[in-house]
Amino acid sequence: MENVSKEHIAEKFRVIQAHICSELEAEDGKGRFESDHWERKQGGGGTTRVLNKGRIIAKGGVAFSAVHGPTPDKILRKLKLEQADFFATGVSIVIHPISPMVPIIHMNIRYFEMSNGTYWFGGGIDLTPHYLDIPDAHYFHQELKNLCDSYHPEFYPRFKKWADDYFYLPHREETRGIGGIFFDRLVADEELSFSQLLSFVEGVGYLFPKLYRHFMAKNAKLPYGEPELQWQALRRGRYVEFNLVWDAGTKFGLDTNGRTESILMSMPPVAHWEYNHTPAPGSREALTLEGLKKNRNWLKTDS
């Protein structure tokens, strides 16, 4: 097989982790990522890098892992396989900023391969602003579209819809934020080779720090006070609800005896819940809630 080896992909992902950490540190200017290495009993391991109490970042995690071993029963059953070894590598990120004016961001890229030859790529980036800002949403989606378009004209519309459907809280009838892109089980075909898919996934990884540095630089200097911090704490509660109730990755990790601290590094430092909290009609908080709907076109209409 002419494909890049799985070890090589893991190495590329490890480099992306290092790049992202140094980019975020540069923009933050104060916080430093600590490294926590861990090994998996059944094979492989990872390095979870965590930044706490920076200038802009309150709590951020950038996790790399490359694990292997017998495929968990849950996956075998889904794929109707008796037995197979698997290899999985990925980079996974959640950043919770100090300022409510800076959005929460999530990024993930992953590659999965089995001894029977099955493989796929997956990943995505999505943005969760505490306060909806239309020009920010335009910028974010346009950048994602530009990257997607350079690989396949159907990527952006397909993956944007996938993100809308995935990052959704049915029990709140809210999206987690303004979405972004989400994709899974990508395999090579006549149109896109294995190498092109790998390049696309790497592209997502490298786009991430550019996007988030943009928001860090632009939004961290915006003024805010106690009411915005209270709203942020409630929105972080929603983030917790999505991740613990609906996120398939979190569920799968906790169900299959994954490394809990690395899975739950996505949790905010603090979250609040208030019974039946309802923002004042017409407030920025209410407008944000009203705006968090599926199937919105976030692209600049003049681009």
Place this chain on the structure above:
Amino acid sequence: MENVSKEHIAEKFRVIQAHICSELEAEDGKGRFESDHWERKQGGGGTTRVLNKGRIIAKGGVAFSAVHGPTPDKILRKLKLEQADFFATGVSIVIHPISPMVPIIHMNIRYFEMSNGTYWFGGGIDLTPHYLDIPDAHYFHQELKNLCDSYHPEFYPRFKKWADDYFYLPHREETRGIGGIFFDRLVADEELSFSQLLSFVEGVGYLFPKLYRHFMAKNAKLPYGEPELQWQALRRGRYVEFNLVWDAGTKFGLDTNGRTESILMSMPPVAHWEYNHTPAPGSREALTLEGLKKNRNWLKTDS
């Protein structure tokens, strides 16, 4: 059928809700339960009563509901039924105290009935101390055992084990707290009549305020400071993890389009997450964690 009617059971539960709220208000001395009535489109409704920022209680919810209509598909599939109407009534409580020295408590009693004649009782009480206190655990379990023993000698051991297994976080290898009792699908048999089961379930409801007033009165006056509050915030994070990831009732409610605010009134006012937090060896926090294991005998050995 000589059984008490479902409307009568709902009325008994409503009285228990009122009794509990007035008992908790009396002990708190400051907080008052607000009432939020709601109706269910498909039939029935409830009253969620919430107390915020009392003297002892930070955030407490005491919910009553009596709902009916076509049985949700999820239950029909489980019971291998084509179609049936259901009726469900219950009282559900979670109290988060201000002081880390006062435990979190949960209580639930419920009755379910279907048009095909199927019915069952369920419920339980469990205690989640932020700091493990052995005499408190003794007291709590002895009181539960006394109630159980007056109905059936097997109730306490069976329901205590059930609680150990139910209130458990596999991803942390921790129990939620010191357990208590949990039971489900109780039906009348040669040994216990329908009326006796109803009386037992009511007994659980009436025991609750006695137990929690005991802890409110005794523990709220204990001293604590910032370190204890920080630990409490982390333990509240665990409470969130259990409820959102593992609690079958929460899952079922959110999955079947239940009333979100009433289901999630169990959330603490605030929760913290800290990557890889590990209490100092030998500290009260470490001893608490070590103590949160299944299958401990919490009864006084001299009783």
